[in-house]
Amino acid sequence: MFKALRVFILLLVLAVVASAAWRARTQSVEWKYTLPVNIYLINGDGSPVAEEYLRGLTTEDFKPIATFMRDEAERYDRSANASIEIRLGGTIAAPPPAPPRNGSALEVIVWSLKMRWWAYRNTDTAGPGPQVKMFLLYFDPALSNKLAHSTGLQQGLIGRVNIFASRDMARQNNVVITHEFPHTLGATDKYDPATNQPLFPDGYANPELDPLLPQQFAEIMAGRTPLSKHKAETPPGLDDAVIGSRTAQEINWLQDDI
Numbered sequence: 001m002f003k004a005l006r007v008f009i010l011l012l013v014l015a016v017v018a019s020a021a022w023r024a025r026t027q028s029v030e031w032k033y034t035l036p037v038n039i040y041l042i043n044g045d046g047s048p049v050a051e052e053y054l055r056g057l058t059t060e061d062f063k064p065i066a067t068f069m070r071d072e073a074e075r076y077d078r079s080a081n082a083s084i085e086i087r088l089g090g091t092i093a094a095p096p097p098a099p100p101r102n103g104s105a106l107e108v109i110v111w112s113l114k115m116r117w118w119a120y121r122n123t124d125t126a127g128p129g130p131q132v133k134m135f136l137l138y139f140d141p142a143l144s145n146k147l148a149h150s151t152g153l154q155q156g157l158i159g160r161v162n163i164f165a166s167r168d169m170a171r172q173n174n175v176v177i178t179h180e181f182p183h184t185l186g187a188t189d190k191y192d193p194a195t196n197q198p199l200f201p202d203g204y205a206n207p208e209l210d211p212l213l214p215q216q217f218a219e220i221m222a223g224r225t226p227l228s229k230h231k232a233e234t235p236p237g238l239d240d241a242v243i244g245s246r247t248a249q250e251i252n253w254l255q256d257d258i
């Protein structure tokens, strides 16, 4: 009897969590109101360089992300509502749970639940409606020359982004953050994970360009500008990136049949 009751309560909790997540996900791409995007800063490697760098960051540093989203929304005639507001949520001392490396589907689910729980425990967002939470982990470039993959979770509207604590990298950091942000709204990757090459046509900023290569801009969910069949480069800044039509569909800026 008790066991049946426990199972029933557990199912009830899961149903509530699932329906709250579903509501937040749906509302986040309704674009009826400005979507708040809360940014939290984390010292990724515990280094003094990252510590110092975090202290110097302000909302201004992330403004290009909101500008990019606004400009791109305008291209899709969604200027009135499809905007985001960047809010700096402060620094968090404890690092979020690390995603599993080549983990099984189950490990990824467990990590995603841990990540959502951690985000719930460590943040306090004011105001109604869905809000995106982006956790930015900063690393001293002198200590790590390559960073682990960043992740954006649609479940829970959470992003976990690894970036370099360096002014020289600030513009490119915004490209990385802006790539993860639409993941939280349901946008998918548009590059080949084996080669990092953008996929044609959805990963191309201008799939109708003739000649096709080199492209001038990067599609944000491809993350790189294709220069030749086997070469692609991360754009220097958001001025060199666009949101392609497939991504626009995925975040509800375009109807599916267009």
Ligand SMILES: [Zn+2]
Residues within 6 Å of the ligand: 179, 180, 183, 188, 189
């Ligand atoms: Zn991605």
